[in-house]
Amino acid sequence: MPELPEVETVRRSLEPRLLGRSIKQAYIYLPRIIKKPDAESFTRLLAGRTVETVDRRGKYLLIRLAGDYTWVVHLRMTGQLVYSEIKSEHKHLRLTFELDDGNWLNFIDMRTFGSMYLLSDDRLDEINGLKTMGPEPLEDDFIMADFYQRLQGSSRAVKNLLLDQTVVAGLGNIYVDEALFLAGIHPSRGGSSLTEEEAAKLFQAIKEVLQKGIENRGTTFRDYVDGAGAKGKNQHTLNVYGRGGESCSLCGTKLVKFRLGGRGTVFCPDCQK
C-alpha cells in the first residue's frame, strides 16, 4: 500500500523521466478517478503543459506544470503511476497520458480508489487532505515538542493518532505498526498516556522506519511498484506487519494480530507495553 516511502520512491523514479516533458493527450477510461475539475476540463487543461517539478506532500504526488497548475495524484490502495514506452493494455488501466517524447504514463488501479486533481496553484487548498495535512516527518517542521503535545491532547489509541494525516503526514498501516514496535509501545495505548520519553522514542522510530522504507525503495506486498514498474524490497525487513502468529525477531514471543480502528494490527505482547 503506497505510504510515504512508496510515494517518495515513485516521485524519485518519475522525476528524471518527466522533467521538461509535456503532456500531449490524456485518455480517461474511468472518469470518477478525476475529482477536480470534471474529466473533460481535466483533459483540456492538461494538454500541452510542461512538467516543471515532481514533488510530494504526505502521500500526495504533486506534479507542477507550466502556467502555475499542479497535477495532484493520490495512489490510495492499489494505484500505480508507471512511465513506459508503450500504452499499457493492463486490465486495470484507468487513465493513460501520452507524452511529447512518444512515451506514456499509465495509471493502473485495481481497486479504483486512486484520485487525481488538476488545479491552479492558488486553488490547491480545495483539496482538504492537503490543506489539513500535518508536518512532514522527515523534514525540519516535524518537531518533537509539537508531536508530544498533540499526543497528550488526545485519548485516542496512539495507532489511530499516527494514522491521522493531520498529526503526521504520510504514515499508513505498515509503517505505523513498525514504528510502534521499534518504540516498544502498544498500539492501543491512549495518546495522552505516553510519557515524554516514550513519545521521543516514537518520534525517532517514525523517522527510522520511513528512512529505511525509502532506502529499500518501498514495501511491496502485492500491487506497489515505483514509477519505472519496479517492486520494493522493504517487505523483507519488516518486524511485525504481515507477521501475525510468527515469532518476534527480538524476544521470540508469538506476534499477536487484532483489529484496531478497523485495521489489521500486529504487535509483540512482550516488547510493546
Add this chain to the structure above:
DNA sequence: TGTGTCACCTGAGCGC
C-alpha cells in the same frame, strides 16, 4: 468538538 464506524472497491484465499 472529538471520536468511532462505515462505505467505497476488486481480487485472493478459504471453507463448504
Add this chain to the structure above:
DNA sequence: TGCGCTCAGGTGACAC
C-alpha cells in the same frame, strides 16, 4: 468445480 464469505486499507462522510 463453483459459490459465497471475509479480508486487505486510505480517506471522507456520517453518527454519536
